[in-house]
Amino acid sequence: MNAPWAMLAELTHGCPLRCPYCSNPTELVVRSRELAIEEWERVMAEAAALGVVHVHLSGGEPLMRRDLPRIVAAAEREGIYGQLVTSGVGLTAKRLDELVAAGLRSVQLSVQDATAAASDRIAGRRSFAAKERAAALVRDRELPLGLNVVLHRHNLDSIDRIVELGIAWGVERIELANTQFYGWGLLNRKALLPTREQLATAAEKVAAWRSRTSLELIWVVPDYFEGVPKPCMGGWGAISLTVAPDGRVLPCPAAYDLPLEAPNVRDHALAWIWKDSPAFNAYRGTAWMAEPCASCPRRDLDFGGCRCQASALTGDAGRTDPACALSPDHRLITELASAGGDGEFVYRPVTRNA
């Protein structure tokens, strides 16, 4: 069994944005259930001992935790490279300086579209100006800065302007992540689903940009349209783990809704959770697979696709991901994809302290 390389630390589910594509579960962890600072410090020490070298400090909006600098310091102390994954809302010069002093290494900033009006409409509140300021602050401090943009029906046509925005803001990388349909995002599938033509055009534009910019462009494929499933987390319990705000540990950030008992750092050592817990062993390797995966030459490449998607669409997390053209359930995906998108956004309610 491999040691995990990376940990996604979801520090809080609180978030000032209301994005319709949000992949966090429909039922969020309330603030009163969040891990305390001492618990995060212990998690960082246990993660480092297990082999974790990257931590993505995420949420929700991690800046909503006032003790974020202490969490950053705990990671740095344990030799874990800490990256802040933020909406940019609340990232003032003072807060950023505290985080840099604590050992923050890099920042990934979300943006919803290339203009203030379009971005704010998707985010469900005014936030673009704060993002622009945050980007400038990060560049001033010479921290590596990446942009992430979730792509869907309402912003795929802006791809050129999104790349131009990244260049103007001085980012080193743009993650262009075609939306996936989990958690809250599943409620908005119809409103978010792009057309095949939109995707093809956007993919061509990204390819063209690659030949004329040194910017790293990461294109996360839209699995509803390709007939090829995405390699679930690089293998279940193979590369990374997610710690939820309340200490539950998941093999994948979308796994909240799987019928698995998620082990909790409040009850168990992280080493036991990674190596021995039933949840992390449920779909590890290839022995759990049924046909057509079990004898498929691609089983070690895509691991049967996404367990969460198999569960959401077929009711059985152990089946082949319906995104795979070889899946007996593939029509579930093709019907959805060809039905096309439409309709209004259902925004997340703003999360307040509970």
Next chain:
Amino acid sequence: MTWRPALSRAAALRHCDVRHADLLIVPERIVVLNEEAAAIVRLCDGARTVEEIVAEFPDGAGEDVTEFLERVRDEGWIR
């Protein structure tokens, strides 16, 4: 101005006890260094020149060391 290679702000050099390996860690990427590569990167302290780094290695390794440094600079991991 003479180039004195140093790790860039984005990069961290770590020894991983779990994997018994030297790692160069950058955003979204972890590079497992072989012994020679790790030895070169460790000398990138912002004080030594390329010539001085090369001098730490056996005769004849100079070209490999220089090439490696340039490649890693192109990646943005040293400056």
